[in-house]
Amino acid sequence: MAFVPYGITPPIITPFREDGSVDYETLAMMSKRLVENGVHGLFPMGTTGEFYAVNDEEFVKILTTVKDAVAGMTTRKGRPIQLFAGCNHITTRGVIHLIHLVEQVGGYDAVSVLTPMFISQTQDELYTYYKTIADSTDMPVILYNNKPKTNVTIAPETVAQLARDCANIVAVKDSTGDMTNSEEYLRLTRDQRDHFNVLMGRDTLIFAALMYGATGAIASCANVAPRITADIYDKWEDGDLAGALEAQYKLAPLRIATNMGTFPQTIKEALVMQGLPVGKCLDPIQELNADQKAKLRKVLEDMDLL
Template identity: 65%
Template sequence: MYNNKPKTNITIEPATAARLAEIPNIVGVKDSTGDFTNLLEYIRLTKDNPDFHVLVGRDTLIYAGLCCGAVGSIASCANVAPRLVADIYDKYMAGDREGALEAQFKLNPLRLATSMGTFPEVIKEGLMQMGFPVGRCLAPIKELNADQKVKLHQVLAQLGLVAD
């Protein structure tokens, strides 16, 4: 299941997800709301079902979600910085909580930069700045303006993903 009302026009309440989790072929939920309380409720209400998994869909909450019982993340920023996103998970699973939190803090400016434009334009612009010819989004999604492109470039440079 995918809980992201702006993209799906539907909200899957945690209590509803818990009931649906009892159906054998429903194995998890990705929560992209960015509402940590909501994420915690998914985890709390389904924690006793070993066949159901909660995935974090907001990149800034990966570490916190793992600490509370989420099994992983499907992160938009992994398209631009896959190693950094994987580092959060890998370090956490290896018991390096400090390293995982450091990786989370390093990722956050990139995720916050995605609010400069409409998804997936910021991701595509980042990939293009990194040398990947992924092309532009189709209308009605607008291209980032020059100032936004510069700000994104600065974030990518801080992560070592583009030359300064």
């Protein structure tokens, strides 16, 4: 049976000090805190983790820090904590280089690969991109569609073809916010469910995606509200659909608040408000203004997160 990514996995933030260096001690603390509060996996070097801001040495040390921090920890049902590593680059060879670094670190269950940024690929080019990457490794590969950030989408038909042709492409994370797109991923790959699944990447749609057949979500807001976010999955898994939906409703205002400022600054400011010394995003991203900070604080207070 192929690896099945499931549950709630936060794309963990990367804490930076004022001088721009990575704060590995805070990263380790954050990793443990998230697992203690119920998440099912951790995903360093995603979009929320400012993957674009680190060099190879930092990349390796971040992955090692997260892995070591949660070694031996399990979910509420005693399952191992899943670990995904973001491997994102404009070029195919750049992604493959990062995957080789992940393989050297060891201990990671899958790699997540975003569509290339800046360049605008055809679907044929995207197919070849992902097929070449999958063929370069034995690791499970998660496709990552974040059209709002890259202006590139992986069409459902392309995802379905990749699922058929590549046994180690095990999932797609859909951050488009388009539920019809997610539904089409699920519908067109349902005959590949022995090895391929769908993960929701928009935090307001986790419950809906689970009901459609997704196996989990990669949820940025779980950095700030891990227990609330994990409740969506845990209650759904336990058959408490009303409880899962209520947790989804409770989480929604935080996800909507992340539209303030430049992503993922709102996530970091919320963590700072909670007393966690994660710093701000690297320049040129700036802090929220005073009015935005007041709105964010009110959201956190209403969610009982302060």
